[in-house]
Amino acid sequence: MKYDPNIILRCDSLVKSFGEPATLAIRDVSLTMGKGEFVSLTGRSGSGKSTLLYMLSGLDIPSSGKVYLEGKDLFQMESKETHRFRNRNIGFVFQFHYLLPELSAIENILMPARKIGEEGKKRDYARSLLKDFGLEHCKDKYPSQMSGGEQQRAAIARALIMDPGLIFADEPTGNLDTANGDKTMEIFKKRNKENGTTILYVTHDPEYAALADRRINMVDGQIESDQRQNSGKKKSLT
Numbered sequence: 001m002k003y004d005p006n007i008i009l010r011c012d013s014l015v016k017s018f019g020e021p022a023t024l025a026i027r028d029v030s031l032t033m034g035k036g037e038f039v040s041l042t043g044r045s046g047s048g049k050s051t052l053l054y055m056l057s058g059l060d061i062p063s064s065g066k067v068y069l070e071g072k073d074l075f076q077m078e079s080k081e082t083h084r085f086r087n088r089n090i091g092f093v094f095q096f097h098y099l100l101p102e103l104s105a106i107e108n109i110l111m112p113a114r115k116i117g118e119e120g121k122k123r124d125y126a127r128s129l130l131k132d133f134g135l136e137h138c139k140d141k142y143p144s145q146m147s148g149g150e151q152q153r154a155a156i157a158r159a160l161i162m163d164p165g166l167i168f169a170d171e172p173t174g175n176l177d178t179a180n181g182d183k184t185m186e187i188f189k190k191r192n193k194e195n196g197t198t199i200l201y202v203t204h205d206p207e208y209a210a211l212a213d214r215r216i217n218m219v220d221g222q223i224e225s226d227q228r229q230n231s232g233k234k235k236s237l238t
């Protein structure tokens with residue numbers, strides 16, 4: 001298929017099975033994400049949201065089907081090349097932040113840059129992210145010395161450090177109180193508006209799902225609905 005520069009990500013007929021006998025976690029999912037889209041992904045526990053996100057981001061391999069990032073087949077590249085390409089183009093925010101406990105906030109944020117030898121180049125940017133996210137006082141703190149909301153914001157800053165065009169977030173507000181959850185969604189929305197970053201986030205919260213321009217719902221490993229919505233009746237963040 002021809003490469004369309006307005007499409008950042010496309011997947012065709014993704015299937016993922018686990019175990020013996022095989023159970024299907026993802027059954028034939030095809031989807032296209034345009035540049036700059038702000039998309040929510042909902043569905044009951046076990047419906048396949050995390051599994052889908054892992055495959056779309058190249059963190060896990062599908063049983064069959066394809067994923068194209070900027071027109072490039074994510075699973076056709078040599079692993080080192082895939083790693084580098086992914087590192088530059090995709091940011092991933094996990095439900096549990098997975099900051100490295102032995103690194104300070106700023107070192108955690110700089111980790112993706114360090115992996116490709118660009119730590120020095122990104123240091124000023126890391127400082128500005130700390131400032132934007134109200135984390136200046138946490139710069140040299142270890143994760144165990146930070147609150148849950150601070151840790152989650154540091155994890156988001158880490159996902160942003162390479163300025164990826166695409167961010168996947170797996171229940172980024174799942175473990176946060178309302179104020180911190182709202183703040184997290186605000187950061188994503190602002191990034192989407194100002195930088196045109198494409199964002200796909202999983203949420204169980206109907207109000208956060210309603211903030212999206214496009215809502216995808218999964219049932220039993222398949223996309224049950226995929227709707228664009230106007231910006232009319234959205235929750236205003238505190």
Ligand SMILES: Nc1ncnc2c1ncn2[C@@H]1O[C@H](COP(=O)(O)OP(=O)(O)OP(=O)(O)O)[C@@H](O)[C@H]1O
Pocket residue numbers: 018019024025043044045046047048049050051052
């Ligand atoms: N590594 C694995 N081995 C076996 N089965 C798995 C594995 N990972 C996921 N599954 C199964 O695949 C299905 C989809 O799981 P997934 O984690 O994608 O769901 P989810 O929609 O993210 O759920 P939740 O909302 O609880 O996070 C579930 O039935 C799950 O048990």
Ligand SMILES: [Mg+2]
Pocket residue numbers: 049050051170
């Ligand atoms: Mg999940």
